[in-house]
Amino acid sequence: MNNKTIFEELLKAGKINVRNSALFNAPAKSKDNIDFDKIEGMILGVAVGDALGNTTESMQPADRRLKHGEITDYLANRYGDKKGVPSDDTQFTVWTLEQILKDKSYIPENVAAAFNGKKIFGLGKTVKEFLINSKKGKKWHEAGPDSAGNGSLMRISPIILPHLKNDEGNLCIDTALCSMTTHNDSAAIASCLALVNLIWEVVDMKTAPEPIYWLDKFIEILKEFEIREDYNPRCIPNVGYRGTLWGYLDKAVRNAYNENMSVLDACNRWYSGEYLFETVPCVIYILMKHGDNFEDAIIRAVNDTKDNDTIAAIVGNVLGALYGKSKIPERWLNNLSGRTTDSDDGKIFEILKSTEEFLKK
Numbered sequence: 001m002n003n004k005t006i007f008e009e010l011l012k013a014g015k016i017n018v019r020n021s022a023l024f025n026a027p028a029k030s031k032d033n034i035d036f037d038k039i040e041g042m043i044l045g046v047a048v049g050d051a052l053g054n055t056t057e058s059m060q061p062a063d064r065r066l067k068h069g070e071i072t073d074y075l076a077n078r079y080g081d082k083k084g085v086p087s088d089d090t091q092f093t094v095w096t097l098e099q100i101l102k103d104k105s106y107i108p109e110n111v112a113a114a115f116n117g118k119k120i121f122g123l124g125k126t127v128k129e130f131l132i133n134s135k136k137g138k139k140w141h142e143a144g145p146d147s148a149g150n151g152s153l154m155r156i157s158p159i160i161l162p163h164l165k166n167d168e169g170n171l172c173i174d175t176a177l178c179s180m181t182t183h184n185d186s187a188a189i190a191s192c193l194a195l196v197n198l199i200w201e202v203v204d205m206k207t208a209p210e211p212i213y214w215l216d217k218f219i220e221i222l223k224e225f226e227i228r229e230d231y232n233p234r235c236i237p238n239v240g241y242r243g244t245l246w247g248y249l250d251k252a253v254r255n256a257y258n259e260n261m262s263v264l265d266a267c268n269r270w271y272s273g274e275y276l277f278e279t280v281p282c283v284i285y286i287l288m289k290h291g292d293n294f295e296d297a298i299i300r301a302v303n304d305t306k307d308n309d310t311i312a313a314i315v316g317n318v319l320g321a322l323y324g325k326s327k328i329p330e331r332w333l334n335n336l337s338g339r340t341t342d343s344d345d346g347k348i349f350e351i352l353k354s355t356e357e358f359l360k361k
Protein backbone atom coordinates (compact mmCIF):
# COMPACT_ATOMS: atom_id res chain seq x y z
CA MET A 1 0.00 0.00 0.00
CA ASN A 2 1.41 3.41 -0.86
CA ASN A 3 1.61 6.28 1.63
CA LYS A 4 -1.28 8.15 0.05
CA THR A 5 -3.62 5.18 0.52
CA ILE A 6 -2.34 4.55 4.05
CA PHE A 7 -2.90 8.21 4.89
CA GLU A 8 -6.41 8.32 3.43
CA GLU A 9 -7.43 5.22 5.37
CA LEU A 10 -6.03 6.59 8.64
CA LEU A 11 -7.83 9.88 8.02
CA LYS A 12 -11.12 8.18 7.24
CA ALA A 13 -10.85 6.07 10.38
CA GLY A 14 -10.06 9.16 12.49
CA LYS A 15 -6.73 7.63 13.50
CA ILE A 16 -4.45 10.51 12.54
CA ASN A 17 -4.86 13.82 14.34
CA VAL A 18 -4.71 16.25 11.45
CA ARG A 19 -7.20 18.19 9.33
CA ASN A 20 -7.59 17.13 5.72
CA SER A 21 -6.35 19.92 3.45
CA ALA A 22 -5.85 20.54 -0.25
CA LEU A 23 -2.13 20.75 0.56
CA PHE A 24 -2.12 16.97 1.00
CA ASN A 25 -2.70 16.76 -2.73
CA ALA A 26 -0.58 19.74 -3.74
CA PRO A 27 0.71 19.55 -7.31
CA ALA A 28 4.25 18.41 -7.90
CA LYS A 29 6.98 21.02 -7.76
CA SER A 30 10.38 20.31 -9.20
CA LYS A 31 13.66 21.19 -7.50
CA ASP A 32 16.16 20.12 -10.13
CA ASN A 33 19.00 22.46 -9.27
CA ILE A 34 19.14 22.06 -5.55
CA ASP A 35 22.41 23.24 -4.05
CA PHE A 36 23.70 20.27 -2.00
CA ASP A 37 25.44 22.67 0.40
CA LYS A 38 21.96 23.57 1.66
CA ILE A 39 20.96 19.96 2.27
CA GLU A 40 24.19 19.41 4.18
CA GLY A 41 23.51 22.61 6.10
CA MET A 42 20.02 21.40 6.99
CA ILE A 43 21.32 18.16 8.54
CA LEU A 44 24.52 19.56 10.05
CA GLY A 45 22.52 22.46 11.49
CA VAL A 46 20.67 19.90 13.63
CA ALA A 47 23.89 18.15 14.68
CA VAL A 48 25.71 21.38 15.55
CA GLY A 49 22.76 22.96 17.43
CA ASP A 50 22.15 19.73 19.36
CA ALA A 51 25.83 19.30 20.26
CA LEU A 52 26.22 22.90 21.43
CA GLY A 53 23.14 22.60 23.62
CA ASN A 54 23.07 19.05 24.96
CA THR A 55 25.85 19.51 27.52
CA THR A 56 23.62 22.01 29.39
CA GLU A 57 20.17 20.76 28.35
CA SER A 58 17.26 21.55 30.69
CA MET A 59 19.12 24.13 32.78
CA GLN A 60 17.34 27.41 33.41
CA PRO A 61 19.09 30.08 31.30
CA ALA A 62 20.04 32.13 34.38
CA ASP A 63 21.60 29.13 36.15
CA ARG A 64 23.43 28.10 33.00
CA ARG A 65 24.86 31.58 32.57
CA LEU A 66 26.02 31.65 36.17
CA LYS A 67 27.88 28.37 35.69
CA HIS A 68 29.22 28.74 32.13
CA GLY A 69 28.92 32.41 31.09
CA GLU A 70 27.92 32.91 27.44
CA ILE A 71 28.34 29.57 25.62
CA THR A 72 29.79 29.98 22.12
CA ASP A 73 31.49 26.59 21.71
CA TYR A 74 31.20 22.92 22.63
CA LEU A 75 31.60 22.33 26.37
CA ALA A 76 33.19 19.21 27.81
CA ASN A 77 30.89 16.30 26.88
CA ARG A 78 30.09 13.01 28.63
CA TYR A 79 33.37 11.54 27.37
CA GLY A 80 35.37 14.41 28.85
CA ASP A 81 36.53 16.09 25.65
CA LYS A 82 35.24 19.21 23.92
CA LYS A 83 33.96 17.57 20.76
CA GLY A 84 30.36 18.01 19.64
CA VAL A 85 28.47 14.79 20.40
CA PRO A 86 24.88 13.84 19.57
CA SER A 87 21.74 13.44 21.60
CA ASP A 88 18.34 12.18 20.45
CA ASP A 89 17.75 15.15 18.10
CA THR A 90 20.69 14.26 15.87
CA GLN A 91 20.24 10.52 16.31
CA PHE A 92 16.62 10.39 15.13
CA THR A 93 17.28 12.84 12.31
CA VAL A 94 20.19 10.79 10.97
CA TRP A 95 18.43 7.44 11.42
CA THR A 96 15.46 8.80 9.46
CA LEU A 97 17.78 10.01 6.72
CA GLU A 98 19.69 6.72 6.65
CA GLN A 99 16.52 4.67 6.30
CA ILE A 100 15.12 6.91 3.55
CA LEU A 101 18.38 6.49 1.62
CA LYS A 102 18.18 2.70 2.02
CA ASP A 103 14.58 2.53 0.83
CA LYS A 104 14.93 5.38 -1.70
CA SER A 105 11.64 6.71 -0.37
CA TYR A 106 9.88 7.15 2.95
CA ILE A 107 8.46 3.83 4.15
CA PRO A 108 6.80 4.47 7.51
CA GLU A 109 7.24 1.04 9.10
CA ASN A 110 10.92 0.92 8.19
CA VAL A 111 11.68 4.32 9.72
CA ALA A 112 9.71 3.33 12.84
CA ALA A 113 11.72 0.08 13.02
CA ALA A 114 14.97 2.04 12.66
CA PHE A 115 14.15 3.92 15.88
CA ASN A 116 13.91 0.69 17.88
CA GLY A 117 16.68 -1.23 19.63
CA LYS A 118 19.25 1.56 19.75
CA LYS A 119 21.09 3.38 22.53
CA ILE A 120 19.53 6.83 22.68
CA PHE A 121 21.01 9.83 24.48
CA GLY A 122 18.54 12.09 26.30
CA LEU A 123 15.47 10.11 25.29
CA GLY A 124 12.19 12.05 25.80
CA LYS A 125 9.09 10.76 27.56
CA THR A 126 6.90 10.43 24.45
CA VAL A 127 9.42 8.55 22.32
CA LYS A 128 10.05 6.25 25.27
CA GLU A 129 6.33 5.46 25.31
CA PHE A 130 6.43 4.88 21.53
CA LEU A 131 9.32 2.41 21.99
CA ILE A 132 7.50 0.56 24.77
CA ASN A 133 4.34 0.38 22.62
CA SER A 134 6.38 -0.95 19.69
CA LYS A 135 7.95 -3.60 21.90
CA LYS A 136 4.48 -4.69 22.97
CA GLY A 137 3.73 -5.35 19.31
CA LYS A 138 1.76 -2.22 18.36
CA LYS A 139 2.13 -1.29 14.70
CA TRP A 140 3.95 1.89 13.62
CA HIS A 141 0.69 3.84 13.25
CA GLU A 142 -0.64 2.72 16.64
CA ALA A 143 2.43 3.25 18.81
CA GLY A 144 2.74 7.06 18.87
CA PRO A 145 1.07 8.85 21.82
CA ASP A 146 -0.94 12.06 21.23
CA SER A 147 1.78 14.21 22.74
CA ALA A 148 2.41 17.87 21.92
CA GLY A 149 6.12 17.57 22.72
CA ASN A 150 8.86 18.63 20.30
CA GLY A 151 10.23 15.12 19.62
CA SER A 152 8.86 14.68 16.10
CA LEU A 153 9.60 18.26 15.05
CA MET A 154 13.32 17.91 15.83
CA ARG A 155 13.78 14.92 13.49
CA ILE A 156 11.39 15.64 10.61
CA SER A 157 13.53 17.43 7.99
CA PRO A 158 15.01 14.40 6.09
CA ILE A 159 11.46 13.70 4.88
CA ILE A 160 12.04 16.24 2.07
CA LEU A 161 14.87 14.18 0.54
CA PRO A 162 12.98 11.86 -1.84
CA HIS A 163 10.71 14.76 -2.84
CA LEU A 164 13.63 16.88 -3.99
CA LYS A 165 14.20 14.24 -6.66
CA ASN A 166 10.71 13.22 -7.50
CA ASP A 167 7.92 15.15 -5.88
CA GLU A 168 4.63 13.48 -6.59
CA GLY A 169 2.80 15.89 -4.36
CA ASN A 170 3.08 13.63 -1.32
CA LEU A 171 5.46 15.71 0.80
CA CYS A 172 2.72 16.69 3.26
CA ILE A 173 1.39 13.13 3.46
CA ASP A 174 4.85 11.73 4.26
CA THR A 175 5.41 14.47 6.83
CA ALA A 176 2.14 13.79 8.65
CA LEU A 177 2.77 10.02 8.71
CA CYS A 178 6.33 10.55 9.91
CA SER A 179 5.22 12.76 12.81
CA MET A 180 2.38 10.46 13.89
CA THR A 181 4.81 7.57 14.26
CA THR A 182 5.95 9.02 17.58
CA HIS A 183 3.68 12.07 18.08
CA ASN A 184 0.10 11.59 16.89
CA ASP A 185 -1.09 14.98 18.07
CA SER A 186 -2.69 17.87 16.19
CA ALA A 187 -0.13 20.53 17.18
CA ALA A 188 2.79 18.11 16.68
CA ILE A 189 1.75 16.97 13.20
CA ALA A 190 0.81 20.52 12.14
CA SER A 191 4.15 21.87 13.44
CA CYS A 192 6.05 19.26 11.44
CA LEU A 193 4.06 20.25 8.36
CA ALA A 194 4.81 23.93 8.99
CA LEU A 195 8.54 23.30 9.48
CA VAL A 196 8.86 21.07 6.42
CA ASN A 197 7.00 23.59 4.25
CA LEU A 198 9.22 26.35 5.60
CA ILE A 199 12.37 24.37 4.79
CA TRP A 200 10.97 23.52 1.36
CA GLU A 201 10.77 27.28 0.71
CA VAL A 202 14.04 28.43 2.26
CA VAL A 203 16.21 26.01 0.29
CA ASP A 204 15.29 28.15 -2.72
CA MET A 205 16.08 31.49 -1.03
CA LYS A 206 19.33 33.35 -1.52
CA THR A 207 18.99 35.76 1.41
CA ALA A 208 17.09 35.87 4.69
CA PRO A 209 13.40 36.73 4.41
CA GLU A 210 11.84 39.63 6.34
CA PRO A 211 11.56 38.76 10.06
CA ILE A 212 7.75 38.66 9.99
CA TYR A 213 7.86 35.97 7.27
CA TRP A 214 8.89 33.32 9.80
CA LEU A 215 5.85 33.93 11.96
CA ASP A 216 3.32 34.49 9.19
CA LYS A 217 4.40 31.45 7.18
CA PHE A 218 4.38 29.13 10.18
CA ILE A 219 0.90 30.33 11.19
CA GLU A 220 -0.42 30.04 7.63
CA ILE A 221 0.52 26.34 7.49
CA LEU A 222 -0.57 25.52 11.04
CA LYS A 223 -4.02 26.98 10.27
CA GLU A 224 -4.43 24.51 7.42
CA PHE A 225 -3.82 21.46 9.56
CA GLU A 226 -4.59 21.99 13.26
CA ILE A 227 -7.77 20.38 14.57
CA ARG A 228 -7.46 20.52 18.34
CA GLU A 229 -8.56 23.82 19.88
CA ASP A 230 -8.21 23.37 23.62
CA TYR A 231 -4.51 23.48 24.43
CA ASN A 232 -3.48 25.29 27.59
CA PRO A 233 -0.04 26.89 27.41
CA ARG A 234 1.82 27.14 30.73
CA CYS A 235 2.29 30.84 30.21
CA ILE A 236 -0.54 33.24 29.59
CA PRO A 237 0.80 36.44 28.12
CA ASN A 238 -1.59 39.37 28.21
CA VAL A 239 -4.87 37.46 28.09
CA GLY A 240 -6.06 34.05 29.22
CA TYR A 241 -5.51 31.52 26.45
CA ARG A 242 -7.05 28.22 25.47
CA GLY A 243 -6.88 27.24 21.83
CA THR A 244 -4.71 26.28 18.89
CA LEU A 245 -0.96 26.64 18.51
CA TRP A 246 -1.39 29.05 15.58
CA GLY A 247 -3.65 31.29 17.65
CA TYR A 248 -1.15 31.24 20.48
CA LEU A 249 1.79 32.16 18.24
CA ASP A 250 -0.28 34.95 16.72
CA LYS A 251 -0.71 36.49 20.16
CA ALA A 252 2.43 35.58 22.10
CA VAL A 253 5.11 35.93 19.44
CA ARG A 254 3.56 38.96 17.72
CA ASN A 255 3.22 40.77 21.05
CA ALA A 256 6.84 40.04 22.02
CA TYR A 257 8.03 41.26 18.63
CA ASN A 258 5.96 44.44 18.83
CA GLU A 259 7.38 45.04 22.31
CA ASN A 260 10.89 44.49 20.89
CA MET A 261 11.67 42.00 23.66
CA SER A 262 15.07 40.33 23.78
CA VAL A 263 15.18 36.60 22.97
CA LEU A 264 15.96 35.84 26.62
CA ASP A 265 13.04 37.85 28.02
CA ALA A 266 10.59 36.52 25.44
CA CYS A 267 11.66 32.87 25.91
CA ASN A 268 11.46 33.30 29.70
CA ARG A 269 7.97 34.77 29.29
CA TRP A 270 6.54 31.73 27.53
CA TYR A 271 9.02 29.27 29.03
CA SER A 272 11.27 27.27 26.75
CA GLY A 273 10.76 23.59 27.44
CA GLU A 274 9.89 20.66 25.19
CA TYR A 275 6.14 21.45 25.02
CA LEU A 276 5.42 22.79 21.53
CA PHE A 277 3.72 25.85 23.02
CA GLU A 278 7.18 26.71 24.38
CA THR A 279 9.59 25.31 21.78
CA VAL A 280 7.83 26.73 18.71
CA PRO A 281 7.52 30.35 19.94
CA CYS A 282 11.23 30.22 20.89
CA VAL A 283 12.28 28.89 17.46
CA ILE A 284 10.17 31.44 15.57
CA TYR A 285 11.26 34.35 17.75
CA ILE A 286 14.96 33.49 17.38
CA LEU A 287 14.48 33.28 13.59
CA MET A 288 12.72 36.68 13.64
CA LYS A 289 15.39 38.39 15.72
CA HIS A 290 18.55 36.65 14.48
CA GLY A 291 17.59 34.79 11.28
CA ASP A 292 20.05 36.94 9.33
CA ASN A 293 23.02 35.23 11.00
CA PHE A 294 23.43 31.46 11.63
CA GLU A 295 25.98 31.84 14.43
CA ASP A 296 24.08 34.51 16.39
CA ALA A 297 20.82 32.59 16.14
CA ILE A 298 22.35 29.36 17.45
CA ILE A 299 24.14 31.14 20.28
CA ARG A 300 20.87 32.73 21.42
CA ALA A 301 19.08 29.37 21.27
CA VAL A 302 21.82 27.63 23.25
CA ASN A 303 22.05 30.34 25.93
CA ASP A 304 18.53 31.74 26.25
CA THR A 305 16.29 28.64 26.35
CA LYS A 306 15.77 25.62 28.59
CA ASP A 307 15.36 22.77 26.07
CA ASN A 308 18.30 24.38 24.35
CA ASP A 309 19.64 21.41 22.37
CA THR A 310 16.36 20.82 20.57
CA ILE A 311 15.58 24.52 20.06
CA ALA A 312 19.11 25.10 18.70
CA ALA A 313 18.78 21.96 16.53
CA ILE A 314 15.55 23.22 14.93
CA VAL A 315 16.92 26.75 14.42
CA GLY A 316 20.05 25.17 12.90
CA ASN A 317 17.87 22.96 10.72
CA VAL A 318 16.08 25.95 9.15
CA LEU A 319 19.03 28.32 8.87
CA GLY A 320 21.30 25.51 7.67
CA ALA A 321 18.83 24.90 4.83
CA LEU A 322 18.75 28.64 4.09
CA TYR A 323 22.48 29.41 4.19
CA GLY A 324 24.10 26.03 3.61
CA LYS A 325 26.97 24.22 5.31
CA SER A 326 29.38 26.90 4.11
CA LYS A 327 27.85 29.43 6.53
CA ILE A 328 28.17 27.21 9.60
CA PRO A 329 31.16 28.42 11.65
CA GLU A 330 34.20 26.29 10.89
CA ARG A 331 35.08 25.69 14.53
CA TRP A 332 31.69 24.04 15.05
CA LEU A 333 32.08 21.79 12.00
CA ASN A 334 35.71 20.91 12.68
CA ASN A 335 35.01 19.87 16.26
CA LEU A 336 31.82 17.97 15.51
CA SER A 337 32.41 14.25 16.14
CA GLY A 338 29.91 13.26 13.46
CA ARG A 339 28.79 10.42 15.73
CA THR A 340 25.36 8.87 16.02
CA THR A 341 26.38 6.49 18.82
CA ASP A 342 29.18 6.31 21.41
CA SER A 343 32.00 5.83 18.96
CA ASP A 344 31.07 5.90 15.25
CA ASP A 345 33.10 9.06 14.54
CA GLY A 346 32.42 10.64 11.17
CA LYS A 347 29.25 8.61 10.53
CA ILE A 348 27.14 11.71 9.78
CA PHE A 349 29.63 12.89 7.15
CA GLU A 350 29.54 9.44 5.52
CA ILE A 351 25.76 9.48 5.38
CA LEU A 352 25.87 12.95 3.83
CA LYS A 353 28.12 11.59 1.08
CA SER A 354 25.54 8.89 0.36
CA THR A 355 22.86 11.59 0.39
CA GLU A 356 24.70 13.52 -2.31
CA GLU A 357 24.97 10.33 -4.39
CA PHE A 358 21.28 9.64 -3.90
CA LEU A 359 20.32 13.11 -5.12
CA LYS A 360 22.61 12.90 -8.14
CA LYS A 361 21.32 9.55 -9.43
Ligand SMILES: [Mg+2]
Pocket residue numbers: 050054057087088089121122309310
Ligand atom coordinates in the same frame (compact mmCIF):
# COMPACT_ATOMS: atom_id res chain seq x y z
MG1 LIG B 1 18.26 16.21 22.88
